[in-house]
Amino acid sequence: MSPSVPLQEMIRAIRSARTQCEERGVIQRECAAIRAQFRQADNGGRSHNLAKLLYVHMLGYPAHFGQMECVRMIASPRYSEKRVGYLGAMMLLDEKQDASLLITNSIKNDLAHSNQYVQSLALCTLACMGSAEMCRDLAPEIDRLLRASNSYIKKKAALCAVHIVRKVHELGELFAPAARSLLSEKNHGVLHGAVVLIIELCERNPETLERFRKTVPDLVQIMKGLVLSGYSPEHDVAGISDPFLQVSTDPWAHIDKSYLCSIIKKTKKTCTNIRDILSVVATNTDSTKTVGNAVLYETVLTVLDIKSESGLRVLAVNILGRFLLNNDRNIRYIAMTSLQKIVGTDHNAVQRHRGTIVDCLKDQDASVNRALELSLALVSASNIRSMMKELLLFLSSCPPELRAHAASGIFNAAERYAPSQRWHIDTMLHVLITAGGDVRDETVPNLIQLITNASELHCYTVHKLYRALLADISQQSLVQVACWCIGEYGDLLLRGDCQETEPVQVTEDDALDALETVLQSHMSSPATRGFALTATMKLSTRITDNVDRIRSIVSIYGSCIDVELQQRAVEYNALFKKYDHMRYAMKKSTCPQGELLLPPQQPANQVRYVDTKSRPGR
Amino acid sequence: MIKAILIFNNHGKPRLSKFYEHYSEDTEQQIIRETFHLVSKRDENVCNFLEGGMLIGGSDYRLIYRHYATLYFVFCVDSSESELGILDLIQVFVETLDKCFENVCELDLIFHVDKVHNILAEMVMGGMVLETNMNEIITQVDSQNKMEKSEQSP
Numbered sequence: 001m002s003p004s005v006p007l008q009e010m011i012r013a014i015r016s017a018r019t020q021c022e023e024r025g026v027i028q029r030e031c032a033a034i035r036a037q038f039r040q041a042d043n044g045g046r047s048h049n050l051a052k053l054l055y056v057h058m059l060g061y062p063a064h065f066g067q068m069e070c071v072r073m074i075a076s077p078r079y080s081e082k083r084v085g086y087l088g089a090m091m092l093l094d095e096k097q098d099a100s101l102l103i104t105n106s107i108k109n110d111l112a113h114s115n116q117y118v119q120s121l122a123l124c125t126l127a128c129m130g131s132a133e134m135c136r137d138l139a140p141e142i143d144r145l146l147r148a149s150n151s152y153i154k155k156k157a158a159l160c161a162v163h164i165v166r167k168v169h170e171l172g173e174l175f176a177p178a179a180r181s182l183l184s185e186k187n188h189g190v191l192h193g194a195v196v197l198i199i200e201l202c203e204r205n206p207e208t209l210e211r212f213r214k215t216v217p218d219l220v221q222i223m224k225g226l227v228l229s230g231y232s233p234e235h236d237v238a239g240i241s242d243p244f245l246q247v248s249t250d251p252w253a254h255i256d257k258s259y260l261c262s263i264i265k266k267t268k269k270t271c272t273n274i275r276d277i278l279s280v281v282a283t284n285t286d287s288t289k290t291v292g293n294a295v296l297y298e299t300v301l302t303v304l305d306i307k308s309e310s311g312l313r314v315l316a317v318n319i320l321g322r323f324l325l326n327n328d329r330n331i332r333y334i335a336m337t338s339l340q341k342i343v344g345t346d347h348n349a350v351q352r353h354r355g356t357i358v359d360c361l362k363d364q365d366a367s368v369n370r371a372l373e374l375s376l377a378l379v380s381a382s383n384i385r386s387m388m389k390e391l392l393l394f395l396s397s398c399p400p401e402l403r404a405h406a407a408s409g410i411f412n413a414a415e416r417y418a419p420s421q422r423w424h425i426d427t428m429l430h431v432l433i434t435a436g437g438d439v440r441d442e443t444v445p446n447l448i449q450l451i452t453n454a455s456e457l458h459c460y461t462v463h464k465l466y467r468a469l470l471a472d473i474s475q476q477s478l479v480q481v482a483c484w485c486i487g488e489y490g491d492l493l494l495r496g497d498c499q500e501t502e503p504v505q506v507t508e509d510d511a512l513d514a515l516e517t518v519l520q521s522h523m524s525s526p527a528t529r530g531f532a533l534t535a536t537m538k539l540s541t542r543i544t545d546n547v548d549r550i551r552s553i554v555s556i557y558g559s560c561i562d563v564e565l566q567q568r569a570v571e572y573n574a575l576f577k578k579y580d581h582m583r584y585a586m587k588k589s590t591c592p593q594g595e596l597l598l599p600p601q602q603p604a605n606q607v608r609y610v611d612t613k614s615r616p617g618r
Numbered sequence: 619m620i621k622a623i624l625i626f627n628n629h630g631k632p633r634l635s636k637f638y639e640h641y642s643e644d645t646e647q648q649i650i651r652e653t654f655h656l657v658s659k660r661d662e663n664v665c666n667f668l669e670g671g672m673l674i675g676g677s678d679y680r681l682i683y684r685h686y687a688t689l690y691f692v693f694c695v696d697s698s699e700s701e702l703g704i705l706d707l708i709q710v711f712v713e714t715l716d717k718c719f720e721n722v723c724e725l726d727l728i729f730h731v732d733k734v735h736n737i738l739a740e741m742v743m744g745g746m747v748l749e750t751n752m753n754e755i756i757t758q759v760d761s762q763n764k765m766e767k768s769e770q771s772p
Contacts, residue, residue, distance in 0.1 A: 078769055079766055117765060155749070162744065189748070193748075331702070334667075
């Protein structure tokens with residue numbers, strides 16, 4: 001049996017192990033030594049052994065054999081051993097273990113100990129891992145401690161009571177009177193504990209909530225005391241008292257305020273006093289420190305949660321707007337989150353901060369996706385043009401994971417508020433050019449439908465798309481729409497003149513060149529090639545000189561590897577050869593769904609998309 | 619309620635793990651690994667809040683963390699806690715450690731894990747915030763240490 005080493009030595013030995021295997025070896029040796037020591041009678045180093053075991057447990061190695069040792073240590077009269085024993089109990093024991101029942105008696109004795117630190121150990125452990133039975137057994141003790149004279153113990157007992165109520169809801173009744181009386185405490189720690197306990201009681205039992213609703217005026221008085229307190233001896237920092245509205249700089253006061261706000265929120269009761277106090281807090285809290293901002297934020301949430309009047313709500317929204325300008329990104333993030341929640345109900349108030357929100361789109365950090373959501377929610381008929389400019393700017397530089405969402409948001413906004421068809425088409429084209437790879441599949445047919453409906457703009461659209469196609473053939477959705485347009489409105493393209501854009505001379509060869517480039521490019525997907533092939537075919541009815549060129553393009557694809565393309569090419573070839581008179585049926589406008597060919601099992605000479613009315617008899 | 623408090627270094631080695639809800643030992647280690655994985659991916663310029671991993675409870679819980687030198691301090695909390703308040707609590711915790719250990723560094727946490735637990739026990743109890751006044755915490759911790767020392771000397 002090797003002698004055990006002190007805790008620091010063992011830690012050093014574990015750290016100097018160079019491999020996982022070596023570490024395991026060291027730990028196994030130590031655990032064996034510890035186990036042997038546990039079996040021995042009382043020796044001086046007991047607490048060290050358990051401490052070593054707890055270290056080993058933190059690293060992830062099994063330590064369950066220490067459970068009984070914890071029980072023994074807790075029962076020891078020495079404080080150092082109790083301390084480690086309770087720590088071990090919190091780490092190794094839980095309600096499912098039988099050993100946890102064994103410590104109930106020790107805890108009971110320690111709760112009545114003369115030394116407050118021993119009592120506090122017991123309270124801490126009970127609050128951490130107390131099972132329902134333990135809680136039931138020990139609840140009267142806790143209630144007694146809540147009325148004790150020592151504020152250190154009272155504050156711990158209050159939080160212990162919270163745990164008990166969570167485990168055994170019925171015991172809430174037991175603690176309600178004590179909680180009520182704790183509200184008149186001066187010590188901030190105890191007050192805080194009382195507030196948490198009351199919140200828990202109100203959550204569990206609606207009757208208790210009703211009872212505490214009556215205390216809201218008292219709570220507001222307490223808050224008033226905290227807000228307006230000029231000088232508080234034990235919590236004073238600078239030693240200066242200011243008779244005017246000096247907000248206490250003690251962090252406790254801030255936490256208390258925020259918890260009191262939570263109670264007010266929960267009771268959802270409002271009265272004039274609350275309005276005054278909340279507005280005082282909102283305007284007088286020091287927002288240069290995190291803790292001040294925490295209070296402000298809680299105040300804002302309270303105001304927005306209870307049925308406050310609109311003036312107070314506007315104040316709250318303005319505070320959130322101020323948060324958006326803060327340098328601290330955390331504050332910007334939570335402000336954005338809150339604004340998102342209320343943009344439905346307080347739309348006008350949030351609209352006032354639209355400029356700041358849109359500026360946040362330029363941020364680099366995570367709040368930018370919330371800024372995007374908010375911006376999309378704030379788009380309306382009156383601001384659509386300016387908002388769209390910002391949103392399109394954002395789209396060109398936004399992080400890749402947000403592009404799909406931004407694109408679909410822009411489409412929805414454009415659809416709802418487009419001031420004119422030409423603006424709508426321009427916007428959609430802009431999105432396709434910038435983020436064509438991230439748009440959803442139904443965008444292509446939607447855009448085509450839109451173009452079809454805007455009959456005065458066909459000429460303008462086809463010219464614009466032709467130019468876009470020449471510039472870039474990598475964005476599949478854009479290329480598909482462009483091909484479709486060239487096929488459908490090729491005659492307008494070739495005619496050359498167009499009122500809305502500068503005229504450019506496009507010959508038949510140019511148009512066919514563009515389509516052929518798409519067909520041959522390795523960047524084009526099979527669907528895109530399908531569009532291009534069909535468009536080439538359609539052009540055969542709209543042009544006069546280069547029909548042979550089209551025929552040769554189409555016949556090349558008759559032996560294409562892609563089955564879909566091959567099928568199309570073969571059918572088109574058939575049209576050229578046997579059904580030449582039917583070819584002109586392709587002049588009729590078809591939407592892209594109509595272009596889809598038959599499933600493979602049907603024979604190739606039934607070209608279904610041709611309108612039956614126009615099929616001449618054979 | 620605070621569900622867990624974890625401190626681990628830049629390589630994911632745990633330096634302190636305190637769970638306020640019971641998990642098996644394996645699950646605890648998995649949670650530590652998952653949390654490290656989530657937190658270490660974060661850039662320096664993003665905010666300090668993120669959603670909890672699947673093991674710790676998913677989107678109902680948030681991870682609020684701060685990175686100091688070689689250590690990550692991570693608090694896993696539910697929606698009833700104020701995020702800014704917890705962020706401030708982490709700062710108070712680190713400042714308290716600094717006062718107690720005199721210019722604290724990772725090595726202090728490694729070799730005195732039990733002392734760190736004792737300090738934490740004065741700040742958070744049963745998953746709830748107990749005390750945020752640094753001076754008060756240090757006073758209590760000092761008294762307790764004095765008591766322990768007086769027991770050891772004959």
